[in-house]
């Protein structure tokens with residue numbers, strides 16, 4: 001297997017293909033130094049064609065986004081023919097399949113997931129990014145049933161900040177905001193809020209508010225803003241969905257209002273926490289373990305890790321930190337390499 005991917009030999013032990021994301025193949029692998037599982041997204045440059053800019057967009061965005069509800073990027077490798085993205089492994093798959101398996105979620109469970117989605121989206125908006133393809137297929141579940149947002153290939157970082165307009169019509173039609181499909185200029189944050197309204201409806205109902213096989217009639221339904229309110233929805237849930245599925249983006253609830261919304265606070269009594277749980281300071285135990293392994297002084301190792309090159313050292317640091325956060329020993333598996 002690794003003969004097909006020589007660049008990974010000795011660093012990752014490749015296992016089966018676990019999925020595909022459009023123009024990419026995703027393989028399960030083990031990070032050799034920590035033994036931790038990772039997902040490696042492999043893209044063939046020739047096959048990418050004019051999707052190549054999406055890969056560069058996604059890599060640039062994910063290098064800046066470090067959050068408990070965003071799939072972590074550990075390492076990027078590029079050869080003449082391929083891109084590899086080493087990513088956080090999410091064993092429980094797509095939220096989409098989870099909703100289908102349960103028909104629909106009750107309000108309490110939907111609230112837990114929706115708070116995590118709001119947390120991730122508030123974080124990327126503050127970082128100046130709009131996702132533009134929010135849907136249950138792009139929200140994965142980790143081993144603790146926590147959500148991780150993926151696929152930043154369509155995201156946008158408007159020049160001059162999130163107050164500036166975007167123009168490209170993109171994303172999945174059923175989740176697309178009326179202003180986005182009408183070809184007008186739009187604000188990324190407002191379009192993401194609409195998609196989150198469609199997402200919340202899908203969580204609570206198990207089907208989409210606007211649906212049609214033919215795109216033109218789907219668009220007409222979206223632009224009408226009219227959708228069915230099933231009788232199992234509580235008044236509070238219906239009000240929140242209505243505040244998000246406002247056709248006029250200026251009347252639509254904002255992410256700031258959403259963070260503190262009574263529906264989201266119910267049972268928690270605290271607003272959605274959107275700050276990243278990752279500390280900016282480097283973890284002492286991880287640095288020491290890496291320094292010993294590579295036969296370097298701790299300060300040299302600290303300087304090297306702080307470069308954040310998204311190379312094997314970045315991956316090893318993040319995965320050691322994952323081990324520590326999960327209460328596993330902060331230990332590297334292989335014997336220290338001979339210092340060159």
Ligand SMILES: CN(C)C[C@H]1CC[C@H](N2C(=O)NCc3cnc4ccc(-c5cc(Cl)c(O)c(Cl)c5)cc4c32)CC1
Pocket residue numbers: 018019020021022024026039041071087088089090091093094137138140149150151152153
């Ligand atoms: C829109 N859907 C079709 C897309 C599919 C893609 C494969 C996914 N997947 C599995 O199929 N099996 C399990 C599995 C486990 N861990 C994963 C970790 C990261 C990614 C990942 C991350 C980013 Cl940032 C990204 O851009 C892409 Cl394409 C994938 C996928 C994983 C995964 C599920 C969603």
